[in-house]
Amino acid sequence: MSATPHAQRRRRRSRIIAVAAGLATVGALAAATTATAGDSSYGKPGKQKPSRYQDVQLLSFNDLHGNLEPPAGSSGRVTEVHEDGTTSTITAGGVEYMATHLRKARAGHPYSVTAAAGDMVGASPLISGLFHDEPTIEALNELDLDVTSVGNHEFDEGAKELGRLQKGGCHPTAGCYIPGKKFKGADFPYLAANVLNKKTNKPILKPYWVWKQNGVKIGFIGVTLEDTPGVVSAEGVKGLKFKDEVQTINKYAKELERQGVKSVVALIHEGGLPASTNYNYDCDSPGAGDGISGPIVDIAKKITPKVDALVTGHTHAAYACTINDPSGKPRMVTSAASFGRLYTDTTLTYDRRTGDISRTAVKSANHVVTRDVEKAADLTALIDRWRTLAAPIGNRPIGYISADISNAGTESPIGDLIADAQLAYGKELDPGTDLALMNPGGVRAPLTYAAKGSEGDGVVTYEEGFTVQPFANTVNLQDFTGAQLISVLKEQVTGVNAASPKVLQVSSGLTYTLDLTKTGVDRVVVDSIKLNGAAIDPTATYRVATNSFLAGGGDGFTTLGQGTNDLVGADDLTALEKYLTANSTATSPITPPAANRITVIK
Template sequence: MPAVPRRTGRRTGRRAYAVLATGAALATAAALTAALPAQAHTGKGGHGHHPRPGRYQDVQLLSFNDLHGNLEPPSGSSGRVTELQPDGATKTVDAGGAEYLATHLRQARKGHPYSITAAGGDMVGASPLLSGLFHDEPTIEALNKLKLDVTSVGNHEFDEGARELARLQNGGCHPTDGCYTDKKFKGANFPYLAANVLDEKTRKPILKPYWVWKKKDVKVGFIGVTLEGTPGIVSADGVKGLSFKDEVETINKYAKVLQRQGVRSIVALIHEGGYPASGSYNYDCDAAGPGSGISGPIVDIAKNVTPAVDALVTGHTHNAYVCDIPDPSGRSRMVTSAASFGRLYTDTTLTYDRRTGDIARTAVKSANRVVTRDVPKAADMTDLISRWNTLAAPIGNRPIGYVSGDVNNTGTESPMGDLIADAQLAHGKELDPRTSVALMNPGGVRAGLTYAAKGAEGDGVVTYAEGFTVQPFANTVNLADLTGAQLVQVLKEQVSGANEAAPKILQPSAGLTYTLDLTKSGADRVVTDSIRLNGAPLDPAATYRVAVNSFLAGGGDGFPTLAKGTGPLVGSDDLTALATYLTAHSSPSSPITPPTADRITVVR
């Protein structure tokens, strides 16, 4: 990559890399400095702008990920970010909402004639009712208005299968629900990229593998992939007939294709992510060295993706980070993620060298910016939300229950997860009185319930729309028989096998208790002799009727033993089970008290 002088000013929490300052490099740097004055960067979110000579051109890359159809401002902790203060303290900032995201992106683009907006997948799926009720057509319409240029697919783009994803791309009315308005759905104005998702019959990508942004003589290529493990976290029907290939091998393959076409500036959009050392969006990821403040799958991916790729926009883990992770040649490379739900966007400056057609990596700057709610709302987004809310209101505003306080979705065991498990246990007992336990996967719990919710519903009222936000997948509640030994194995699979590095703690229904010792490793973290069901130890040879959702029943999320259950029985969808439970067990005068989340004793 060509070298340019170090820029003055700071990125949030990191320094720009200087060019080599020895021998001939000094003379090179001096010559470049004369031809290329450093661009000033002022303030936390502002950019000073000076015209560049003909050889170099700043290209602004605005990116976000994991929107999940959150057009309205997310509520509770889902609608806040943590900000690190100069004195080391932290504060929370309300963030998100398409009306504000649109305003922030439009303001950010001002003064930047070369600007690209890209995304890292999961734009749709697991969406609130406003979007999910209409198969995410409202979100695609909003992204068109946001002027999104390109996105990778994420795992949630496959929630309703490849055909529905193709419809979101190409347009057309829903095959069973038809058209929701008097206008035919036009589809996305931007390309979805799915380089590593192949049709098993044709062995070709189901959508475009790459796309090239062009303006005058500047060209930037984008390659889009989702995580190879998508089949393990999506229902079997959603990925039927598809195969998912290795992220690194796929990106490296198409980087060569782009290079053969004369495209040397390349960005990878990867729906896979990492786990930052801090929950603050603006922490210094590189304080102890490049990439020292992040772990997880994206680290190995970043270290092995070809040096031909200049930057990685990532997602999936819903975390915020801007890190320099060296590529295989040892050169620094920016790896970014903007949390989730439209609460942040990443502002990256790529310096394009017209002589080489490549990005001058030493000049790359990046920072996450908060989508604050102290800016004017974008009028076109307000109109869009209002139109779809009018259609959704008759269904969404219907009360389904009452709570006495916030039912949070936080912690190893969450009150919301316990409440869902209780609802599924009750539904299971209606289907088969032998049902004795229910287990809920934490990833399927998309939000909590807030006591003082927005709108005119009144404190403590739970509407159908709120329930939909909590459980938007339309999984069914499935029953199966497992032996006591198998049930113990299921609990061990939370912290071993596919889940050893990143445990997935199932949310238990009332009556199931045990100790989770996080000071140990692997399956030993589940203290076997502590497991009790209604106060009694599990009998390894006995048969237990277990309720789980259809995703878990197929072995999803790394629980293969759940797929070995016998005597299957399929019930209603999970949202119906939750709504029925809330309606039966609460009223305005006797609301449900949030569970205390004390069924799992955690030792740290």
């Protein structure tokens, strides 16, 4: 399916009015308004004046992570709750289907804008990640995305690479992937209001952008989570500082108001956790109580009432809830899960007389990107083009599994497999390596048994391994005392991880109990921590394998940044490939780990 005339007009309009973002004076903004595309007959003699109230359709999504093809396993499913309380599972996702759904949703809505809340790229499957996410930017252009905030994963390769994705140009080391074709960059603006260059103290990209049509003006302010340096490698955020989300949004909401823009949407790459994992859970229903928790709740309660709606992300959750602003007035807060499985359709009723959104008329709902619709032909062609380039690398078998190896649970089977692989690789580098620890956020997907294409059931290809571990972190060995190792396990549930524990995946031989019925550091039962059946000796030295992100103290594991006797090995995907190759054959595949190393009490 080719782009509709409406979508083509939207893309042209996006290019024309992008200059409005960041303008400092009313006069400059007025000049941009003159250039805005729209109904040229508006205001001419004999033409009917638009009504006072105009519904604007806001379509939004978040955390795509380069999932151009339909995501596999649990990453490609959503759960729906029915009126009778029963639930069903729906397969979802894939940009070929998303394009069709978005284009159908826009039909009959001349006032429609599409926005996203970050992590469009990064931690991407091979079809995008192998090419530094150029395929995803091209796909988002075809989806007619108008604007997005940055997320933490937009900084995986640093600010300079993010700038290239915005402005275009071939990769500085990989070059141009298609001979004679220069990467053109994003048609839409990336917004980074709270990401400043340390030297200039100014945002590295536009802080906001204004959408206009026929006198309707809506400003979009984009921020990422302030703690981005805690979840991205130090190299990725080098030279940058990340400011408070609330203070930043409030600052630019005032600036937009001074420029005559009174309707504002915040695109925030920070999120919450709804009380239910069903995508259509009504967190505002009677009896639901506080239907959502997490960082976005406090943020939403503090953001100025000048902001009319919040599009959020980061937690990969699905919700469309209202949270009261500082004046006590309900305000819509949405998130569309992740990987392109959902999109949110929000109606913003614009008052032409006041220039503001009538909050009482705002309504929002998440919709599934089902796979029972016609694929968009232009996105299919895009995927086929990049798949052909990736095939020689991606189709290579690297191992065999006997069943799905899941990425679900506090301790996941795939997390244990990766930790075992890093321990085995660590022992190759240094036979004295004792254990391995893996951060759960670095495990991006399960391994699925069912065949993909012509590979055969149970075959694990390089592409599938890349999808599981796409970051190219190195495997690092460091020495820690037993006391430090105990501190590392305590950091799973304290400090920045106190509210939402980050449970490390552990290699075979390390066992302990995590009691989630307790609070604070007591959730880690110290007496239960054992290595190969022996209690951890606080004074002994242990050789520990981690990835380079953890070795730098990432995810709040500051003690892991204090190791000694460092040894840096190859990347983590190499370790996984070596382990699968050495420990599996077509006739003797790897069975899923039992995920019984951590005893969790709930």
